[in-house]
Amino acid sequence: MKILFCTTEVQPFSKDGGLADFSASLPKALASLGNKVNIVSPYYKQVKDNYGDQAIYLGERKIKFGAFEETANYYLIVLNNQEYYFVSHPFFDRNSYYDYRDDAKRFVFLNIAILEMISLVSFYPEIIHVNNWHTALxxxxxxxxxxxxxxxxxIKTLLTIHSLEKQGSFPMAVETFITKKNYTYQHNDQVNYLKSGIMRASKINTVSKSYRSEILTKFFGFSLDGPLKSRQYELIGIQNGIDFSVFNPATDNNIYKNYSLNNYSEGKFFNKQALLKELNLKDTNKPVIALIGRLAREKGIDLIIEFIDDYLKNDELYLIVAGSGDYEYEDFFESLKVKYPNNFHFFNGHVHDINQKLFAASDIFIMPSLFEASGLNQMIAMRYGTVPIVRETGGLKDTVSHFSEENKSGTGFLFKNYDSSELKDTLDNAIKIYKNDEKTWNLxxxxxxxxxxxxxxxxxxxxxxYKSLSE
Structure with missing residues (x-):
């Protein structure tokens, strides 16, 4: 089948969160099943700066939306036999991807520009696969x-919802960007891009089975539970996965020393020693706790903030954070870096090789999300022999099984309620096993x-x- 995969992030060109990894790995895996998958994404400043010398100019199209007209320029980059198409405009020639005052206009433009590109490059897909609100129109x-x-x-369409909280909801005034008016995109007296996709896509899916069920409820539905219920028979849950050719401690060139299931004990200790030495942290007996990913409220950062000072002050563990996001969280972790230089380190940003080093070197990975559509990092952590502590929600509870003292089964530790004391108790229990029961920890x-x-x-x-859509 011919698939056009539409995304606002794709590794290695652009990354703000897990969507970038999903957008890189799924098309690659689909191609191995005989599909022809082309990817289209914005030509961000970062893409132009890092890959502009590889970009082939394809042409332009006049994009009309409402009373407005702008010119889209198109580029092609071929990397590892994968074709990546890019939509270029000053809208995207900026330092960040999202959260601009003109986002409503930027992404209406992008949606129509993608549809115009199809005829420009003569790639007429059977399926257009769109992701999140940014391409949901x-x-x-x-x-x-x-x-x-x-x-x-x-052409049929599939909408994948990675996060329901962010919906592309704007005042009704932005309706001036839409040529043909319709109730489809109206929701709570706003123009809601994600709601439009929910109502108009041929089918919809979420990135875990539990999240599919959760978003039909009022709490997790973020006011879109009604539209989703109206399409629930076209709503499917598919659990995310990770690319084992990329996330493999036996072959990963980014880590200090490779290892596998056969020699993980020596391999992880070597990586731990090397990372701590690099960060000027000396005690290899202390557990290394990693927090890797987007720093946002829904990731449960507030729970960690409530108690982490006690651990660091009492010299009980090392906490190493890698990620970026909301300023208040970045600022908090920058302050911890100054306050506890001997027990804490903060990598501000998304850098793949640093993340990989952390996965290989850490003992425990923590992900206490308020909600989580799927999550990839808990799966990567397990792949690298780092024990996850996660909250029992969405894709986290679908991919991590709670360790049972009784039958010695389980792949990590889960806690149920969004509560800092419950998270702390779970962390204490994990550290206790780590320190006192090596045999169980290794299991x-x-x-x-x-x-x-x-x-x-x-x-x-x-x-x-896809096959069910094309039948």
Whole structure:
């Protein structure tokens, strides 16, 4: 099948969160099943600066939206036999990807520019796969603006929801950007881009089975539980996976020393020693706790803030944080770096090789999310023999099984309520086993490293979903 995969982030060109990894790994796995998958994304300043010398100019299109007209320029980059198309405009020639005052206009432009690109490059897909609110208007524009175009009328659409909290909801005034008006995108007296995708996509999916169930409820539905319930028979949950060819401690060139299930004990200790030496942290007997990812409220950072000072002050552990996000959290971790230089380190940003070193060197990975559509980092942690502590929600509870003292099964530690004391108790229990029961700790590590969360399983599920759409 021919698939056009639309995303606002894709590794190695752009990354703000897990969408970038998903966008890189799924098309690759789908191609191995015989599909032709082309990826399209904005030509950000970062892409131009780092890969501009590899970009082939394809042409331009006049993009009309409402009373406005702008010119889109298009580029192609081929990397490892994968074709990446890019939409260029000053809208995207900025230092950040999101959270600008003109986001409503930027992403209406992007959605129509993607549809215009199809005829420019003569790649007419059977399926257009869109992700999150940023490309969720494509199904509506396909129906309202391109239905009479012979090469477009048979195209089906799939919307993947990675996060329901962020919806692309704007004042009704932005309706001036939309050529053909309709109730589809209206929600709570706002123009809601994600709601439009929910109502107009041929099918919808979330990135875990539990999250699929959760978003039909009022708490997790963020006011879109009603529209989702109206499409629940076209709503599917597919568990995310990770690319084992990328996330493999036996072959990963980013870590200090490679290791596998057969020699993880020596391998992880070597990586731990090397990382601590690099950070000028000396005690290899203390547990290393890693927090890796986007620093945002929904990631449960507030729970950690409530008690982490006690651990650091009492010299009980090392906490190493890698990520970026909301300023208040970045500022907090920068202050900890000054306050506890002998027990804490903060890597501000998303740097793949640093993340990999952390996964290999750490003893415990912590991810206490308020909600989590899927999560990838807990799977990567287990793959690298780092024991996860996660909250029992969404994809986290689908991928991490709680360790049972009784039958010695489980791949990590889960806590149920969004409560700092419950998280602290869970962390205390994990540290207790780490310090006092090496045999049990190694069993948890081995259980996690044996789990098959391969992207190949996920790709087969999407392949079958695409087939059902094209029938």
């Amino acid at each position: 494509i199904p509506y524009f396909l129906d309202s603006l391109y239905l009479n175009h012979a090469n477009y009328k048979h 948890i590590i081995e259980n996690g490293m044996k789990v098959n969360n391969s992207i190949a399983k996920m790709a087969k599920a999407y392949h079958e979903l």
